[in-house]
Amino acid sequence: MDRITIVADEPIATINPNIYGHFAEHIGGVIYDGIWVGLDSETPHVDGFRQGIVDAMKRIKAPVVRYPGGCFAETYNWRDGIGPSEERPVTTNWWYRNDGRLESNQVGTAEFVRFCRLIGAEPYLAANITSTTPLEIRNWIDYCNMPARTSSLARLRESHGDSEPFDVTFWGIGNENWGGGGSMTPEDYAGEYRRYATLAANLPGEKMLVACGPAGNDVDWTRRFFEKMSDRLRHPSRLMQGYGAHYYCGTAGSALEFDENQWYQLLWQAAQIERLVVQQRATMDAFDPERRIGLIIDEWGCWHPEGSGPSGGDNLFEQQSTMRDALVAALTLNVFNNHCDKVVMGNIAQLVNNLHSLFLSQGKTLIMTPNFHVFDMYKGHQGSQAVRTLVDTEAVEFENRGRNRKDAIDGISCAASINGNLLMVTAANLRYSEPAEVEITVHGLSTDRATRKATLRGDIPQAHNTFDKPNAAAAVWENGSSADLSAHMMLPAASVTLFEIPL
């Protein structure tokens, strides 16, 4: 039996809704035929954006979307994506070498901000520092944020039909600068970052500037970057309010085919994100003991071999998502919740027709992957007060072929938060084929009943949704009667469950 103890009188912090953020890059089928179907499309749309995605994003209360890359940002000139669409240039983009697709620039700054407004999310613009200048990033901010009838760029925006400023708060300054973003050392990047961020920070208006963090849990990158940042600044937070790591899980088997061992191998890898958070935050604390700089996981998710999605490999990086990916999403979001005193944003990569996506689409057809259902079930955590959970669970041993050794993973993953007089618990049973019998105890508050609100599972761990079977792995919502807390709960194998406990 597994035991979950919710220490209701031990609050962690308020869960920043941006932990439930998204990432939409100009790559493969994410933008074109993904979120954007065009103004003349027969696919139902709102201002060119796929209606089904707009509605679904509202449903899960999507808080923030990072855009336009990713690596795409490296060669992106924001000026190509403004003004009358028929006058916009067609360009070769970062991914041209991979898929030979040209960039039409039909979706640019105004369209993306429109998409965010439609779904109720904040736009997060990622600017590159490899092929643009500090002045051009400042100009982009000027174009987006200066009030009407002020600067020439604000007037240019007005002439394009947007008199009101876009008020973009979140700005990324560089992407993967240890790799595609210039192959820099942390010291090189800190020097560049200071130049770019100084000009970006200097315009009025609320801004959160985000620096590029490590590839995975590279502690050396973080220590050296913060050291270099600190040697010229009284406090690094003067130019940086967020620090964004990228964490992808490599594959074990393929997107759709994996055995029990490979199931655990991937979940174990995903669970290492907690180690990343713990070690990165400790490294940051040495330079920022007041914790003014938030830790962001700017890109996260599973990266499987291509070709399993509906386009059969036509859309770069498009993959199917099974219950295994849903469990990765559930345990990752549980980790973010449990460290919400430091983690302020997370952006799952990527929204549609790509890596760890919430949606798959083609023409008029749109389906939700099991990952969507996790975000739907977890949305109540946004803005709630996270409280400590203690999990006493039997670990599962498996052969970690990636490391040539035996490893073990906890049988369940859990997070809890309080909103008003409701305690919400999200619990994932990571076991491939064993149900879990769980005893939940709430410490510090008086309560004795729990309601099972939703369960996400499939017939088999490889269950996934297709255009023919869109609900093979979908959440079942119950308008449940509550059960006595002393009666043990059953979590099906390979499943995610949402409980509500009235206080």
Ligand code: AHR
């Ligand atoms: O998400 C796909 C790519 O992965 C992004 O463009 C890049 O930032 C990362 O390497």
